[in-house]
Amino acid sequence: MFKYFTGLFLMIGLTSLSAQTEKPNVLFICVDDLRTELGAYGKHYVKSPNMDALAKSGALFTNHYVQVPTCGASRHAILTGMRPSKPVHLSNNAIVEELSIKTESSVPETFIHRFKQAGYHTVGIGKISHSADGYVYGYEEEPTTKKELPHSWSDLAFDSGKWKTGWNAFFAYESGENRQSLKKQVKPYEAGETDDQGYPDGLTTNLAISKLKELKKNGEPFFMGVGFFKPHLPFNAPKKYWDLYNEENLPVSTNPNIPENINQKSLHASSEFNQYALGEEKAGLDKQVSDAYARKLKHAYLASISYIDAQIGRLYQQLKELELDKNTIIVIWGDHGWHLGDQRVWGKHTLFENALKSTLIINSPYSQHKAKKVRAIVESVDIYPTLLDMCGIEQTKSTDGESFEKHIKYNIPDTEEVAYSYFKNGISMRTKTYRLTKYFRKDQPDIELYDHHKGNAKEDKNIAKENPEIIKELMPLLEKGDTGLFTVSE
Template sequence: MAKLKWIFITCTLWIVNSKAIPQEKNQPNVLLICVDDLLPALGSYGNDEVKSPHMDALAAQSAVFSRHYVTVPTCGASRYSLLRSSLPRTTAELSNTIANRLSAAKQEKSTEPETFIEQFRRNGYYTVGIGKISHHPDGYIYPYSGSKSDRRELPNSWDEMLLDYGNWGQGWDAFFAYANGESRTTKKGDVPPYEAADVGDEGYPDGLIARTAVNKLKMLAHQKQPFVLGVGFFKPHLPFNAPKKYWDLYDEDRLSLTSAPDIPKNIHRASLHNSAEFNQYKLGEEKASLDEPLSDAYSRKLIHGYYACVSYVDEQVGKVVSALKETGLDKNTIVVLWSDHGWHLGDYHVWGKHTLFDRSLRSVLMLKTPDMTGGKQIDRVVSTIDIAPTLLDLCDVPALSYADGYSVKPLLQNIRDTSWKDVAYSYFKEGISMVTPQYRLTRYFRKETPATELYDHAVDTLETKNIAEGNEHIIQELNPLWEQGNTGLFR
């Protein structure tokens, strides 16, 4: 047995370390990189304070979508929308557990693929997920404080689901990890919302995810079958924990605070929230509330932590993209970098996502095809639901019959394509929000008033003043387009 084990290890090391053999196929591979809670706070999106050289380098070779909007501003529901190219039609589809509910009924294959990943798999692709692609950090369903189960969140989509748990033992503890092997869950919330441990990259789980992805790419380079590789990093999701060296990149005292510190004019506070997710961290120095902002000093500490996490995950993305190039796979691989939503860093007194404002709904989207020789910025309005149709289209795989989104391939070929609708719909907090090139129109199905909000991005990109009252003629003009996104979710 010992000899056989030695032979297995030796062969594995040979596969990982030997020079890659070019794949003999025409269909491109897909590398889908998902980053949790990443608002467009990157150099390539105009933030000159954040250190993000690797994602910026990818942006310089990619189509960068400056106006990409998610469908739901919460993790699991946003990822479900990505994977199915779907607008929500039931309130269950606004929940982080939506994929869990479906998996109970979809253990056996149905006539329709459960996700675009399964559609690739049905059409000859080998599919591997590493980390958080749907909602659960390892793709298996179990409670935050439970033991790992063998129940797949997406039972038909992945040939392999991988996560190196390190010292944390299971997915949720890894997701909320502190460097000593504890987590927010094991400590029952008795932790601060940030940590700067003096450890290497693999002292937190994202470093282990990058290592797993690099090794898997080296293995995939030796097979002839095309692949979809999903890599889901945890940061900069709370807690803002990253190796100290990434904190050291910043001078905290010089970091800028939000440009929109006040609650928007002419809205009801029901459109916002009291930062409950953030306040779960009981050892934070201050509690967030709509009643008053956090102190400037503590706000800078939190922004410092968020930026440190962005820089940490940036380094991990760089490792994966470098491995793609080193194996030669970059010559036939489409790369997508996507974030499941944005995040309020004190905007309107809010710390978190979960709103129908731009800060929560606009997120990072980059797409690189093998034939791209340089980057370009695309300022057209696109939605998360457009990603799946695009990848299937670019790979010449049949479209999903149930998809709500559209392929952005025409925009890749011609930024000014006149057939593109330039509209994105988002849903949450009993509301439906629509964004167009100039306006955001949001309607809430609630008792609190005002229930209609209108923002003019031509003069108010930060959405600081609801101008619905007195601009009924604009709302009337926008209504027919808004109605196209009214799926009957709220009645």
């Protein structure tokens, strides 16, 4: 959503709590690498009944875009409400280098910290910031006691089970081994002969349920963040979720080729995916994987989604049993999208629609937020002011985001709805009808334009060269999103 706003947000008659006497709780669920691959988004082959139900009775955002298509940087943007303005903001180290080192002040480090300042008990379980368990250490290092968000959490918890550390659990295989311990001699998927607790996300759900019971007894308003790992690689899930699908019937990408009229530097060779050394085929820009293997990988990704959907269903059931559902706002947020062979890429890390568009569902107990399909373009940075707005909490720090509660209530369109994203030395701008991307590089072409008039566009042909007037019209708007992050390089 376009905004050029740097002052404090003024709540002008939009506060949901005006007629409420009790502060609402917030259950904020982060799902890693979750693109809009749910039944609620029209993907009827996906078995996601719990998220679909929450979307149907709540608000489903059909045009939500992240600021950066990589985990740590995307989470830095949503937590601070700020677009990236320096190189570290594009990396997985953004939170560690920008937030972990700061002493506490009246200026909140994140919107979660602001909830804590406002009297909420804040609980973090799993991957909310970039770290798998909320503490600062490397993939193969011993855990530390240094919190990634030192001032945001009243209570930080994680059950690493037989994997022993958060990062081991993040890359877990059912045996108790992980990608690191097996020296990457692993497949990028696994159908484990186990129950939900045989993988870490099941343990996360158990812990979250236990914490909900404690919070119910305490009676304080709470903000609970629950971060699920799947469907991040490796696509590992209990076999019963694989059994929900007939692999032969699953669709493969309808857009598996490199787009016309682009430089291949706009894409990548799927290196994150290819480091799983025992995969049957390698992905690359030189050739597509076979349709059979693409279906296998799609099967694995969908099984992982169904596994997480079941965990979200368990959490919601517990909310209802505790009668907390009557006063709890539930947010389901995918930290970015993922190419499933689209544009010949397996992974995120591009400025294309597949990597930037992700799931956003907000299920509120208030009638004015019910049963809405919100088609307005919104950005992850908007979530910071929106949640404060919905909970009647004053915003004390300026952000690049703007509350979109009005879209949930009234479906009021903005004059200019725009989402800005940043990566690969480029800025991408999504409007209702176009995606315009400008790369700060010497390799040509450095401008890409994709037509979204028909909706669900594949972004398979760069039409910038034959449409200079459209470029001329849109470029000033793109430049408004230029934070000074990039300069032309090789």
